[in-house]
């Protein structure tokens with residue numbers, strides 16, 4: 001049984017997708033998608049030998065080796081000249097790492113129309129990277145599973161679309177999520193407020209105070225307070 005998180009991510013892929021799953025770990029996502037959509041194909045990338053082997057095992061267990069190509073390599077390096085995937089998933093890692101993978105990658109040579117990201121933390125970095133690459137963030141969703149709230153960000157390569165301006169506040173909170181202001185959004189930021197307040201107090205008590213960092217924390221906390229008001 002696949003997690004609700006991965007199922008939700010899968011729901012944003014198009015029918016008959018040919019997609020990349022970078023940091024695939026067990027290759028659960030590509031296997032689930034390909035078992036449910038007979039036209040779908042995928043390339044699963046893993047930088048670590050262990051998860052790479054596990055991915056290959058899952059894929060062969062389900063008899064999907066013809067449709068899911070498991071490759072060992074760093075981030076988007078595994079894309080070859082002749083590969084034509086048109087969707088990309090990077091899920092279950094920090095936003096900063098996701099940003100590094102996207103920016104260091106060979107995305108420009110390929111025609112990735114849709115990117116689906118699920119950063120565990122630092123979602124802002126994931127958004128910044130998408131906008132830098134010229135993608136438009138078209139959807140944002142929160143889901144809760146096993147006590148965790150996960151953020152899923154969808155971006156599309158839209159022709160003739162002017163690069164959208166996002167404020168710092170929107171990059172932190174998510175433009176659409178902020179607008180919807182749903183129960184999970186409130187829950188997420190209530191929790192963040194607690195954690196950040198505790199960290200801020202520690203920073204203020206520290207012998208060597210980093211005033212710039214404190215000011216930044218206070219600013220972000222004020223944005224969080226605003227949405228919780």
Ligand code: SAM
Pocket residue numbers: 006022023024025026045046047048051073074075076090091092093097101
């Ligand atoms: N994507 C799956 C999911 O969402 O359930 C697995 C997430 S798992 C926590 C993160 C995986 O990313 C690990 O298996 C790790 O080896 C892989 N990873 C980390 N950095 C990577 C990179 N630069 N390129 C490819 N894979 C990477």
